Amino acid sequence: MELRDKIGQVFMLGFSGTAVSKELAAFMADYRPGGLIVFSRNLESPDQIVTLTNSLQKLVPETPLLISVDQEGGRVSRLPPGFTIFPPCATFGQCDSTELAYAAASATAAELRAVGLNMNLAPVLDLNTNPDNPIIGNRAFGSTPTQVCGLGLAMIAGLQDHKVIACGKHFPGHGDTAADSHKELPVVTASIERLRELELRPFRHAIDNGLAAIMTAHVLYPALDEHCPATLSSSILTGLLRDQLHFQGVTLTDDLEMHAIIDHYGIEEAAIRAFQAGADMLVICQDRDRQVAALEAVHGAVKDGTIPQARLDASRKRIARLKERFLHPYTPADPATAKQVVGNREHKALLDTILQASVKASA
Numbered sequence: 001m002e003l004r005d006k007i008g009q010v011f012m013l014g015f016s017g018t019a020v021s022k023e024l025a026a027f028m029a030d031y032r033p034g035g036l037i038v039f040s041r042n043l044e045s046p047d048q049i050v051t052l053t054n055s056l057q058k059l060v061p062e063t064p065l066l067i068s069v070d071q072e073g074g075r076v077s078r079l080p081p082g083f084t085i086f087p088p089c090a091t092f093g094q095c096d097s098t099e100l101a102y103a104a105a106s107a108t109a110a111e112l113r114a115v116g117l118n119m120n121l122a123p124v125l126d127l128n129t130n131p132d133n134p135i136i137g138n139r140a141f142g143s144t145p146t147q148v149c150g151l152g153l154a155m156i157a158g159l160q161d162h163k164v165i166a167c168g169k170h171f172p173g174h175g176d177t178a179a180d181s182h183k184e185l186p187v188v189t190a191s192i193e194r195l196r197e198l199e200l201r202p203f204r205h206a207i208d209n210g211l212a213a214i215m216t217a218h219v220l221y222p223a224l225d226e227h228c229p230a231t232l233s234s235s236i237l238t239g240l241l242r243d244q245l246h247f248q249g250v251t252l253t254d255d256l257e258m259h260a261i262i263d264h265y266g267i268e269e270a271a272i273r274a275f276q277a278g279a280d281m282l283v284i285c286q287d288r289d290r291q292v293a294a295l296e297a298v299h300g301a302v303k304d305g306t307i308p309q310a311r312l313d314a315s316r317k318r319i320a321r322l323k324e325r326f327l328h329p330y331t332p333a334d335p336a337t338a339k340q341v342v343g344n345r346e347h348k349a350l351l352d353t354i355l356q357a358s359v360k361a362s363a
Contacts, residue, residue, distance in 0.1 A: 001316075005062075007299050009034035009316050010275065012068060012252060014285035018044050020055040027288070028059045031295050034319055035066030037285055038117070040078045043069075046115055046342045050333040053116025057332065063320075064327040066165070068119035071108060072139060076122075083111055084347040087354060089124055089155075090138035093147055095357045098154035101141075104354060105158025105166075107347040112164050114341040116333035118326060119165040121215060121252075123155040125202040126175035135180040143175075145201035152202050156211055165326050168206050170217035170254060171241060172230060173199030181218040181260035185229060192223045204245055212322060213250045214241070216279060218260035228277070229260060232270065237278030250315075250322050251278060255285045256294070268297035275307060280315040 012035035015024050036056060043049055053067055069078050074088025086104045105123075112120060127148055128140035141151040152168065159166040172195060177186035190199070203214065216231040224240065225233040231253050241247045256262070256270050265273065271282050271294035282298070284291045301307040 003302065004299065005032050006312055006316050007295065007302065008032035009063075009319055010281055010298070010312070011035070011291070011295060012037055012066065012281045012283045013291050014039060015288075016041065016286075018042055018048055019052060020059065025059060028056075031292070032060060033065075034063075035068060035119070035281060037068045037070075037121075037283065038078065039070075039285070040080070043078060043080050045080055046082055046338045047335055049115040049117070050335050050338050054332045057116070057330070064118075064323055064330040066119050066319075066323065066327070067117050068121055068165075068167070069112065069117050070121045071112065071117075072122040072124060073104070073108075074138060076139060079111075082343050084108070084343050084351055086351060087358070088138040089141045089151070090128070091354065091358045092151050092155075093140075093142035094361045095354065096147070096151075096361065097357065098150050100350075100354050100357060101151045101154040102158040103350055105155040106162050107350055109159045109162035109164035111342045111347070113162065114333065114338040118163070119167065119213070120159055121167045121169065122159075123152050123166065123168060124170070125152045125168040125206060126170060126173050127198055127202070128175050129198065130176045130178060132178040133175060135177070135182070136175050140175055145198055148202040149205040153206055153209055156206055156209075160210065160212060160326075163326055165212045165322065167213040167215050167252060168203060168211050169215035170219070171203055171214045171251075172217065172221065172224070172236060173203075174217045174219055175199065177219055181254070182258050183260075185218065185220055185260040185264065187220045187222070189222060195221070195223065200245075207245050207247045207249075211247075211249060212325070213252060214247060215252045215254055215283075216274075218254050218258055228273075231256075231261065231279065232265075232273045232277050234277040242278060248318070250280045250318050252281045253279045253283050255283050257284055257286060257290060267294050270294075271298055272301045272306065275301075275311070275315070280318050 073086040156166040179186035
């Protein structure tokens, strides 16, 4: 594998449009990213998504693409009408049912796989501990580690048992923030003892039970690193996540274009620093110029030794193992299967059961 191919593998990139344009095809040929992330802007209908994902996979016949989506349920749902959209994590917290959480994740996984989406950037493993938090709220299962551990693992298992990669987020915990990292850099002033007792427990539990991927938080934790947000902190991504929690899966950054990062670092510096800190995949969701700048910066950093070749190879091998586990043998999405699976009666009945259970639980 040539250096450009290796570097491409450690990027997960967004794009515009609902079909493969000539521009996107040329970009993919030049930079060969290992993953793509889709948003509502890319998704119109089950048939269109099947065509899109199959077309994207044809661009990289050597190794299947990770094609990810944020399909948490509730307000963080990217799928268009026709799919079964389950409620947010907090609803499963109300029901307090790992069986329903597993079933919902299983149904979501079936619908994602049917249209060629193989990675769900979910579940949220944050604790909803700060009532002033503008970004987590009902995206979390609840406020206690025990509840989030149980329901989080049920959802991870439901996804991964059905060959969709789960990605727990936002490590090491975004629940106790009073700011939105999309807009600014939040700070969590909790002690190491509190973080270990509360925020870190769901992540540790998920890691110990086979979680395949983790997404970092663009949050500053002075007790863990006085200077760098988690995404750029080797103390957190390597010292804590790898060395202490023994995570062997793939670590993704949250979007490096979010203001918590981009207001303080150029995209080139952010990409290099995140990779040096221990991230395996660098996520850049929108701006093509920033994507190219980051790709070229990492390429230059490997060539001049700023990023050791061994460091690049370690991440590339983790990504390859992830793809081997979930994407091989690769088969294209089938429109007939998608028609049978997406939004089917069984999934709609499950949604009704969950909604009824939440009403009873809150009565």
